[in-house]
Amino acid sequence: MSDLKPIITIEHLQKVFEGKSGTVRALDDISLEIGAGEIFGIIGLSGAGKSTLVRCINFLEVPTGGRVIFDGMDLGTLDPKALRQARRSMGMIFQQFNLLMQRTALGNVCFPLEIAGVDKAKARQRGMELLKIVGLEERAGAYPSQLSGGQKQRVAIARALATNPKVLLCDEATSALDPTTTRSILALLKEINQTLGITIIVITHEMKVIEEICQRVAIIDQSNIAEVGHVSEVFANPKSGIAKQLVFSQPSAQVPFSKRQVYRIVFDGRSSFEPVIANLVLECRAPVNILYADTRDIEGQAVGQMVIQLPEDELAAQRVLGYLKTHQIPYEEVEAHV
Numbered sequence: 398m399s400d401l402k403p404i405i406t407i408e409h410l411q412k413v414f415e416g417k418s419g420t421v422r423a424l425d426d427i428s429l430e431i432g433a434g435e436i437f438g439i440i441g442l443s444g445a446g447k448s449t450l451v452r453c454i455n456f457l458e459v460p461t462g463g464r465v466i467f468d469g470m471d472l473g474t475l476d477p478k479a480l481r482q483a484r485r486s487m488g489m490i491f492q493q494f495n496l497l498m499q500r501t502a503l504g505n506v507c508f509p510l511e512i513a514g515v516d517k518a519k520a521r522q523r524g525m526e527l528l529k530i531v532g533l534e535e536r537a538g539a540y541p542s543q544l545s546g547g548q549k550q551r552v553a554i555a556r557a558l559a560t561n562p563k564v565l566l567c568d569e570a571t572s573a574l575d576p577t578t579t580r581s582i583l584a585l586l587k588e589i590n591q592t593l594g595i596t597i598i599v600i601t602h603e604m605k606v607i608e609e610i611c612q613r614v615a616i617i618d619q620s621n622i623a624e625v626g627h628v629s630e631v632f633a634n635p636k637s638g639i640a641k642q643l644v645f646s647q648p649s650a651q652v653p654f655s656k657r658q659v660y661r662i663v664f665d666g667r668s669s670f671e672p673v674i675a676n677l678v679l680e681c682r683a684p685v686n687i688l689y690a691d692t693r694d695i696e697g698q699a700v701g702q703m704v705i706q707l708p709e710d711e712l713a714a715q716r717v718l719g720y721l722k723t724h725q726i727p728y729e730e731v732e733a734h735v
């Protein structure tokens with residue numbers, strides 16, 4: 398439980414999808430309390446139910462059981478107009494930014510204000526204030542295609558703040574960004590939380606995101622909450638199997654590596670180095686130990702070789718080899734000297 402007054406209380410939330418291919422229980426029995434003003438993290442592996450949970454929090458998905466109480470209102474009891482109003486108090490940002498490509502940065506930020514009936518001049522003025530908050534007032538006239546990923550996410554944040562929300566829901570908001578840009582977006586979210594007092598809910602599959610800005614975290618696994626608590630406590634003493642898996646798969650943590658499973662990857666200039674290794678670790682959900690690297694970046698293309706050691710977990714190791722095969726990255730097993 399948070400010591401703060403709750404802004405969102407989730408009680409026995411359940412979401413079942415009925416489809417042609419059968420029934421999917423995306424959320425089983427989720428109960429959580431999120432305090433006003435905190436930065437709360439929700440982490441889990443792919444398919445755990447994170448996106449469904451965030452969409453149920455703002456009723457983009459109507460839960461099939463349980464309740465969401467937001468700012469004293471039981472969302473399930475509101476009529477459509479009241480629900481729309483409540484939703485305006487919950488801004489949302491996404492991994493893929495979801496900007497309108499035919500509108501400038503300012504046009505995007507003004508969009509929710511125009512929909513809410515604010516007159517054009519006032520909307521522009523407010524839009525410029527918001528672009529200033531996110532550090533982009535000089536790019537007000539730029540179109541999304543002219544902005545970097547980090548800048549696009551800044552526009553999306555400004556747009557989400559346009560209706561003065563009490564809560565900002567961030568669904569994998571930094572997952573498409575490089576580490577430096579990720580850090581700058583997380584710093585911006587922290588600043589918004591501190592200066593505007595907005596509660597922030599961060600959905601991610603990355604522990605480092607939680608570590609960087611969240612005060613409390615809930616770990617979701619197979620449609621249920623496996624563990625919830627202060628980040629420092631959960632990280633120092635993970636209790637559930639999934640928490641241990643997430644914490645101990647951190648690159649900095651101790652991971653059991655055998656003396657076998659050492660492979661040489663050859664970068665032959667067909668691929669660029671950064672996405673290959675980052676995507677391999679993300680997609681395979683497997684830590685790899687880089688034992689040796691002699692690579693050069695030539696105009697964005699990687700040339701050279703890298704010797705990596707795969708984790709002991711046979712399935713994780715197979716996923717890594719499968720990834721290399723699928724992406725046609727040449728590799729060979731080598732004798733380990735570790």
Ligand SMILES: Nc1ncnc2c1ncn2[C@@H]1O[C@H](COP(=O)(O)OP(=O)(O)OP(=O)(O)O)[C@@H](O)[C@H]1O
Pocket residue numbers: 414415416421422423441442443444445446447448449450602
């Ligand atoms: N509209 C839908 N219809 C049917 N099943 C769905 C729907 N949306 C989600 N699911 C299923 O619900 C489960 C949870 O999905 P969800 O997207 O919430 O997980 P997630 O933790 O956000 O994963 P990821 O990070 O991969 O997006 C999955 O099995 C998914 O296939």
